[in-house]
Amino acid sequence: MLARNRFLLLVVVGGAVLAIISLSLQFLNLIPTTPIVEEQPFQAADRGVGSALGKSRKRVFPVPHTEEPDPISEAYGYCNTPNRTEQAWEGHSPADYKLLSAQVMIRHGDRYPLYSIPKTKRPAIDCTLSTSRKPSHPLLNAFISHMDLGGRGHWESPLSSIPRLPNHSACEMGELTQTGVVQHLRNGQLLHQAYKRHNLLPSNWLPRHVWVETTGKSRTLQSGLAFLYGFSPDFDWTKLTVRHQWSTLFCGSACDCPARNRYLEEEQRRQYRLRVSDTELERTYVDMARTLGLLTRQLRAANPIDSLLCRLCHGISFPCVPMGEGGTKACLTMAQFAVIRRQQLDDEVDRRRVGLYHKYAILAMYPYLNRTATKMERVARDNEAGRQPRAGGEEVFTLSSAHDVTMIPLLSALGLEEARFPRFAARVVFELWKSPKVIQGQPKKRASKGEKSKVKDGELFIRVLYNGEDVTFHTTFCRSHDRRASQPLCPLKNFLSFVRRDMFSLVNATSYQEACFRRPG
Secondary structure: OHHHHHHHHHHHHHHHHHHHHHHHOOOOOOOOOOOOOEOOOOOHHHHOOOHHHHHOOOOOOOOOOOOOOOHHHHHHHHHOOOOOOEOOOOOOOOOOOEEEEEEEEEEOOOEOOOOOOOOOOOOOOOOOOOOOOOOOOOOHHHHHHHHOOHHHOEEOOOHHHOOOOOOOOOOOOOOEOHHHHHHHHHHHHHHHHHHHHHOOOOOOOOHHHEEEEEOOOHHHHHHHHHHHHHHOOOOOHHHOEEEEOOOOOOOOOOOOOHHHHHHHHHHHHHHHHHHHOOHHHHHHHHHHHHHHOOOHHHHHHOOHHHHHHHHHHOOOOOOEEEEOOOOEEEEOOHHHHHHHHHHHHHHHHHHHHHOHHHHHHHHHHHHHHHHHHHHHHHHHHHOOOOOOOOOOOOOOEEEEEEOHHHHHHHHHHOOOOOOOOOOOOOEEEEEEEEOOOOOOOOOOOOOOOOOOOOOOOOOEEEEEEEOOEEOHHHOOOOOOOOOOOOOOOEEHHHHHHHHHOHHHHHHOOOOHHHHHHOOOO
């Protein structure tokens, strides 16, 4: 019992540490360069945000050898306001390839701040849902009605006690907003359109075909339900089990890893040293604290960037305080906000240079990646030629509703360290594909000169997508794959080798157990 209590204490403390580090990491955005799939009817100007934002294009990776990123435009991208054309490369493959499964991790949608700035009014945002308030979505009313039937579903404890919809007219701290719900209704609808021709999840799907999991926060549970409804409108509650992940790392029973915690502690020390050496940042905090009549340490403890980002995303003015009796006010400024954002961008560059976080990420995300690989293997076996499928089938669709502190290490572990910080409602998708079987008597295509031989019948491949863009060939396990070959997809075996062995070379180990429990020095 003592050992179990000690373990639970470590989990709680670790979760708090992850929450703190996530808020001090930079907020980068992703840039769609792919074809238009869906367009929202309203523009950014409707929300008090510059209309030019509605026309901005975003890339997965920053363009090299260009000007330094603008902290303000990067922050607007982080908001992910659902006002622009959206795109999705999910579901794309060479002709006649079969999609066997899709595993999706999402970050929760737009939320109310987790912290408030002392001596200032909290942002006035309504967290109830209404189609008369923007942003809205054609499915919003039906989604609200369907959530009323949630008692028919199966809920792992403690999820059944969490509201299925945000419901406070004055948002509570960390609560999902209507913007967050709409973001994930759109996400789910995008994937519904992308996968419907593949019949990935037929209308008569069985309970085992779908796996849904979430942390115990209302914003992740509600985001997951909005996504699922967009993906499968009016889904049958009686077939659905919503599972609880008590760790933000989604590590299940494999969370104990002392080496991972050491890397995180070293990373936090690096982050602290960089922050305190930034004299412009320190001057900015002093000026902000003086404006509000606070001690500098009080302002730092309130993590003002969280509240200011919320105001920026919702078109709400930065906080002001009265000055004297003349009715004049002193306000926090966009210039001060830009300094904090600039330091976060600098921190991201230094984080990649030092490499401590990448080592942490490898160990943090191994349990999730290993589970992803295992599910793919099971689905592949179930689809082997001549094999009797398992009764009830395998999981063809997995949805994990998570946080930035889940998705940041996932991207890093995959080798996508140059990818922009997960915006609100970001998504990472793992797709499993199978090549077509050549019909007897049908001649095989010959590879052209200089190309590799054509892929074998029934081979398995993986695609990884981030916010709708295919990033497979940016991953560590498929970066060296010859995309000029006659087979442009990444073999699944590359991913399996990476997860089961190769990823541990970064920490001079050959297995998760060795990497976690080997004594330092």
